[in-house]
Amino acid sequence: MTTTYLVAIDLAKRHFQVCATDFSGKVLFNRAFSRQKLMVFLSGQPRCIVAMEACSTSHSWGRLAEGAGHEVRLIPPIYVKPFVKRQKNDAADAEAISEAARRPNLHFVAVKSAEHQARAVTFRTHQCFVRQRTQLINALRGHLAEFGIVAPVGATNVTRLEEAIGAEGDDLPPVVHEMAGFYIEQIKALTVRIDGLVQRLQSAYRTDAFLRRLCTLPGVGPVTAGAHAVLILDQAGWHHSAELIVPVNITLMSLPPRCPELNPVENLWQFMRGNWLSNRIFQNYDDIVDHCCRAWNKLVEQPYRIMSIGLRQWAHGS
Structure with a gap:
């Protein structure tokens, strides 16, 4: 009986494509599994390599596979795409994942623990609430400016707007008073939530040695230390060294070879040289x-020039 060496899974929400291969790379089967059947399959499968594309749901499946004794390899999608054959479909994607997982000197994404993901959810929730509060404040400022009520920018100046609304008295229509009250009520509720999340992030910082070490970097504080960063770099030899230790909250993404136009550092050097x-x-x-x-000193004096050169649209997925 042929032993399964590698199981590649094309993740989805309900139906998962699974491609199993032996040590030589021969495909043993390539078929779809339901979520429940995939759980049973991973639990009953003898120890092997389980490969998946790194995505939002891959870490939970990675923990499940590791719990069953498998070796998990999470591959950045950019490394899988070159192996996709024509007529792209789930079966072809699963086979491409199997091919990519066998490449030597390929960096894989570390499987995040549930605690690490929970900390990331807390940070993203904090950022979401901050954006919502800013949106509400800007809307309130815009509405009140139509009636001649203005205040300095910033969340700390919402109280000035509230005081100005009360000082206007009967000069404001009753509907404006009512609508402004809705805005202020929502802003205060979000502020309470945001302060609570900040305290939770700070408590995690005090108990986590890795986060405390990150906070020694300039510009990194207790709130931002738990954020995840994607570091884009070229394919220099030391960037792919097996001795390179990458923290769990940093993902390395290599640029394609011989593509200096995609490297912001090369763009900056080209601007200086030209x-x-x-x-x-x-x-x-x-x-x-x-x-x-x-x-270099002339370029440093132009920070907006550096931003316009380095912040390319392709880096933001647009």
Whole structure:
């Protein structure tokens, strides 16, 4: 009987495509499973490699597979796409995951613990509530500005708006008083929720050694320490070294080879070279260093230029 070496799963909500292969890469079967049947299959399957694309639901399935004794490999989707054959479908995707999981020197995404995901949910909920509160404040400011009531920008100045509404007295229509009260009530409720979430994130920071170590970095505080970052880098050798230890809240995403136009660092260097370093004759090595330093200092003085060069649309999925 042929032993299953690798099981590749194309994740979904209800029906999952499973491609099982032996050690040589021969496909043993490639068929769909329901959610319940997939759980039973992973629990009863002898120890093997379980490969999936890294996504929002892959970590829960990864924990389930690890609990059954399997080795889990979560692959960034960008590494799977080159192996998808024509006529893209679930079966082809599962087979592509199986092919990608066998590549040597491929970095896999670490399976997150339930506690780590819970901390991330808390952080995202905090960010969501902050955006909602900002939206409400901006709407209230816009409505009141139509009646000549203004206040400085910021959540701390909502009380000024509330005081100004009361000071206006009968000059404001009753409906405006009522609607402004709705806004202020929602803003205060969200502020209470946000403060509670901040306290919860700070308590996690005090008890987690990894978060405390992250807070030693400039610009990182107790709230943002639990956020997840995607680091985009080129395919330099040391970026893929087996000795490189990547924290669980950082995902490395390599750019395609020979594509310097996608690398913001290359874009910045091209801008410096084209504006301040090209068509020049340098006297010696020190002269080159001096010109590069002056060009770098000129660029640092233009932070909005750096943002316009580095924040490309492709990096935001648009």
